[in-house]
Amino acid sequence: MDVRNCRRCGKLYLYDGSPICPQCRKEEEEDFKKVKEYLYEHPGATLPEVSNATGVSPEKILRFLKEERLEIVGESNIILECERCGKAIKTGRLCDECKREVGTRFLSYLDDKKLRESMKKNEEYAKRKEGGYRYLSKDFKDDEKK
Numbered sequence: 001m002d003v004r005n006c007r008r009c010g011k012l013y014l015y016d017g018s019p020i021c022p023q024c025r026k027e028e029e030e031d032f033k034k035v036k037e038y039l040y041e042h043p044g045a046t047l048p049e050v051s052n053a054t055g056v057s058p059e060k061i062l063r064f065l066k067e068e069r070l071e072i073v074g075e076s077n078i079i080l081e082c083e084r085c086g087k088a089i090k091t092g093r094l095c096d097e098c099k100r101e102v103g104t105r106f107l108s109y110l111d112d113k114k115l116r117e118s119m120k121k122n123e124e125y126a127k128r129k130e131g132g133y134r135y136l137s138k139d140f141k142d143d144e145k146k
Helices: 022-041 047-054 058-066 096-130 140-145
Strands: 003-005 012-014
Touching: 022 047, 022 058, 047 058
Parallel strands: none
Antiparallel strands: 003 012
């Protein structure tokens, strides 16, 4: 059983993979719903307009944007920038180009790691084989009778 303090309110809760407690998550979802409904009725509203109308802080609305739960519409965006290259973006933390590049590098790293693990297993197998022992299947006795 893993008990942690909520990152938002500080209360203890039974950790379930989220850094905030169930009550704070519920409040977060209610705030998101307010923002989403307001934007549905007022597409293209600015950050201050949405914040004033819903009572949701601009910081929280920005977090919703960075979590890719909201997206900026239109061409002018002075709010969100790619955290890697600084290019203006509409949602998330990275532009599409940086996402692709980071993803490719990550997959390359995973492939390299798998290759190293595979080579290590092959070396271990070769060492065991040199020792003169090997695993025989349970069907070995049945094979002898044939």
